[in-house]
Amino acid sequence: xxxxxxxxxxxxxxxxxxxxxxxxxxxxxxxxxxxxxxxxxxxxxxxxxxxxxxxxxxxxxxxxxxxxxxxxxxxxxxxxxxxxxxxxxxxxxxxxxxxxxxxxxxxxxxxxxxxxxxxxxxxxxxxxxxxxxxxxxxxxxxxxxxxxxxxxxxxxxxxxxxxxxxxxxxxxxxxxxxxxxxxxxxxxxxxxxxxxxxxxxxxxxxxxxxxxx
Amino acid sequence: xxxxxxxxxxxxxxxxxxxxxxxxxxxxxxxxxxxxxxxxxxxxxxxxxxxxxxxxxxxxxxxxxxxxxxxxxxxxxxxxxxxxxxxxxxxxxxxxxxxxxxxxxxxxxxxxxxxxxxxxxxxxxxxxxxxxxxxxxxxxxxxxxxxxxxxxxxxxxxxxxxxxxxxxxxxxxxxxxxxxxxxxxxxxxxxxxxxxxxxxxxxxxxxxxxxxxxxxxxxxxxxxxxxxxxxxxxxxxxxxxxxxxxxxxxxxxxxxxxxxxxxxxxxxxxxxxxxxxxxxxxxxxxxxxxxxxxxxxxxxxxxxxxxxxxxxxxxxxxxxxxxxxxxxxxxxxxxxxxxxxxxxxxxxxxxxxxxxxxxxxxxxxxxxxxxxxxxxxxxxxxxxxxxxxxxxxxxxxxxxxxxxxxxxxxxxxxxxxxxxxxxxxxxxxxxxxxxxxxxxxxxxxxxxxxxxxxxx
Numbered sequence: 001x002x003x004x005x006x007x008x009x010x011x012x013x014x015x016x017x018x019x020x021x022x023x024x025x026x027x028x029x030x031x032x033x034x035x036x037x038x039x040x041x042x043x044x045x046x047x048x049x050x051x052x053x054x055x056x057x058x059x060x061x062x063x064x065x066x067x068x069x070x071x072x073x074x075x076x077x078x079x080x081x082x083x084x085x086x087x088x089x090x091x092x093x094x095x096x097x098x099x100x101x102x103x104x105x106x107x108x109x110x111x112x113x114x115x116x117x118x119x120x121x122x123x124x125x126x127x128x129x130x131x132x133x134x135x136x137x138x139x140x141x142x143x144x145x146x147x148x149x150x151x152x153x154x155x156x157x158x159x160x161x162x163x164x165x166x167x168x169x170x171x172x173x174x175x176x177x178x179x180x181x182x183x184x185x186x187x188x189x190x191x192x193x194x195x196x197x198x199x200x201x202x203x204x205x206x207x208x209x210x211x212x213x
Numbered sequence: 214x215x216x217x218x219x220x221x222x223x224x225x226x227x228x229x230x231x232x233x234x235x236x237x238x239x240x241x242x243x244x245x246x247x248x249x250x251x252x253x254x255x256x257x258x259x260x261x262x263x264x265x266x267x268x269x270x271x272x273x274x275x276x277x278x279x280x281x282x283x284x285x286x287x288x289x290x291x292x293x294x295x296x297x298x299x300x301x302x303x304x305x306x307x308x309x310x311x312x313x314x315x316x317x318x319x320x321x322x323x324x325x326x327x328x329x330x331x332x333x334x335x336x337x338x339x340x341x342x343x344x345x346x347x348x349x350x351x352x353x354x355x356x357x358x359x360x361x362x363x364x365x366x367x368x369x370x371x372x373x374x375x376x377x378x379x380x381x382x383x384x385x386x387x388x389x390x391x392x393x394x395x396x397x398x399x400x401x402x403x404x405x406x407x408x409x410x411x412x413x414x415x416x417x418x419x420x421x422x423x424x425x426x427x428x429x430x431x432x433x434x435x436x437x438x439x440x441x442x443x444x445x446x447x448x449x450x451x452x453x454x455x456x457x458x459x460x461x462x463x464x465x466x467x468x469x470x471x472x473x474x475x476x477x478x479x480x481x482x483x484x485x486x487x488x489x490x491x492x493x494x495x496x497x498x499x500x501x502x503x504x505x506x507x508x509x510x511x512x513x514x515x516x517x518x519x520x521x522x523x524x525x526x527x528x529x530x531x532x533x534x535x536x537x538x539x540x541x542x543x544x545x546x547x548x549x550x551x552x553x554x555x556x557x558x559x560x561x562x563x564x565x566x567x568x569x570x571x572x573x574x575x576x577x578x579x580x581x582x583x584x585x586x587x588x589x590x591x592x593x594x595x596x597x598x599x600x601x602x603x604x605x606x607x608x609x610x611x612x613x614x615x616x617x618x619x620x621x622x623x624x625x626x627x628x629x630x631x632x633x634x635x636x637x638x639x640x641x642x643x644x645x646x647x648x649x650x651x652x653x654x655x656x657x658x659x660x661x662x663x664x665x666x667x668x669x
Contacts (some may be wrong), residue, residue: 054446054627057447057628059391059392102386102438107392122346149256149259149526150259150301153261
């Protein structure tokens with residue numbers, strides 16, 4: 001019942017209540033992975049489903065994601081101690097020369113919604129920066145975005161940078177943006193192309209679940 | 214110049230192809246003088262722009278303009294406007310942007326000399342200033358590169374100077390994701406409007422010195438981004454509808470500081486601008502589906518003076534290259550509109566275009582001539598951009614609510630919920646700008662913008 005209450009609070013974006021309920025669960029001795037999976041991530045699953053069914057908009061998802069983050073910030077330090085596996089780590093950014101960030105921000109938010117730890121490098125990100133960050137945080141997924149036809153080639157440059165560093169196969173590279181499509185993804189050797197933020201998160205979730213099963 | 218009343222007495226006179234203050238180019242093309250012309254815009258296919266690829270860039274732009282002009286001539290277009298919107302690299306290296314502009318301009322002159330096809334070019338350097346984060350608005354290498362691009366192309370004969378300026382966008386980007394009208398009002402009414410005054414004073418000066426026409430701005434990164442995200446089901450349509458009207462006071466600053474039109478294509482808010490200022494406008498709608506979808510494909514064609522495709526890549530379709538396809542579509546659209554006007558059916562044509570869209574989406578509903586006039590009258594009741602922006606938000610919400618009460622507009626349940634939320638957001642905003650700015654300074658992430666760049 002208490003976990004359902006926690007899930008409800010996340011769905012409604014009640015951050016303060018989420019913090020209180022997470023602390024209560026910990027005091028009661030509820031395992032960290034149960035709080036994470038049955039409370040926080042399950043709530044975001046419901047929110048994601050409502051979004052898919054056109055019942056809510058992104059701002060409502062953002063409020064829920066913020067509330068979830070508050071809860072997550074309490075249990076994160078305990079996850080390592082208790083041996084709870086992280087959902088996964090994502091590095092995301094808009095490629096060199098491109099300043100568009102709204103689509104990228106949406107993907108970052110959806111990735112947080114599936115419980116992943118997200119490192120957002122921002123816009124106009126140099127090729128090497130993606131590699132450095134992915135290596136530094138031991139990422140699982142690298143997400144690259146471009147909105148201009150003339151910055152699309154920079155996505156390929158980033159992939160080449162990973163190849164040059166000899167670490168290409170360590171990461172799942174996902175790409176997106178208005179002019180990008182599956183053919184382009186195939187051509188440049190990206191692992192995944194998705195046309196929208198919700199699909200990107202779903203694809204990442206599936207991949208991370210299998211990877212850490 | 215400050216606008217205190219509308220340029221029109223009656224919506225009956227608010228028509229396409231004609232406006233109270235038409236603009237004439239050096240070669241005698243009159244925009245808003247009774248005939249509607251196509252405005253074609255295009256961009257490169259996927260490729261890098263570097264010193265090494267510039268020969269290919271030149272070749273592609275030459276190929277595009279030849280194809281577009283040939284098609285316009287073959288279809289007996291009575292006139293044509295070309296927009297050249299630079300890509301970031303072309304503004305960072307002004308010599309590249311200026312050179313491409315000249316390639317286009319020379320080809321256009323050539324067609325006019327050889328075949329009598331009258332055309333004009335709109336030069337739109339992209340706003341580079343946001344390359345610095347937080348943006349530096351009034352100095353630095355990015356601003357200097359923009360000035361060089363404006364000046365160089367104006368010297369080379371650019372007819373119209375335009376920009377999609379980004380002042381306040383660094384704050385508004387996040388506001389859009391949250392459908393946060395309060396922050397959007399701060400971004401538009403307090404930040405963007407101050408930037409517009411400074412920016413358009415400068416652009417107007419450059420235009421005057423070089424014989425170009427300061428044409429106008431577009432709040433593309435504000436209202437069109439909202440429209441596209443609403444279309445994708447990400448943010449409420451009612452928020453996007455309010456944003457559309459709410460960017461008008463910002464746009465008005467350009468006109469009050471020297472711009473005379475035709476304002477840029479993607480600024481659907483141009484309809485309010487035309488109602489207030491009487492200056493000619495460009496719009497895009499159903500024939501810009503090559504660039505983005507919209508819920509106002511027909512209504513957008515109701516009152517413009519130029520009709521645009523927004524932008525299209527140089528890619529091959531079954532019939533030919535995409536910019537040539539756009540040229541044909543736009544030319545046929547204009548041909549029909551012009552013949553309808555010639556036969557005295559302009560108002561009927563306008564009303565059909567309006568009614569085919571207006572009840573299906575709040576974003577179209579706020580563009581009907583009657584609603585445009587009502588919102589525009591609210592805008593000119595006050596003179597400062599902040600209160601104009603706040604009043605526009607209130608009036609637009611009132612109009613949407615009234616449309617729902619009258620059962621002529623329908624929106625889905627989640628948008629109904631958001632209408633309530635937006636009304637509450639606006640209610641909490643103080644009337645006094647200084648008080649509001651102080652409140653927002655505490656609320657907005659200070660690492661995202663530089664208040665001093667806006668003089669606040």
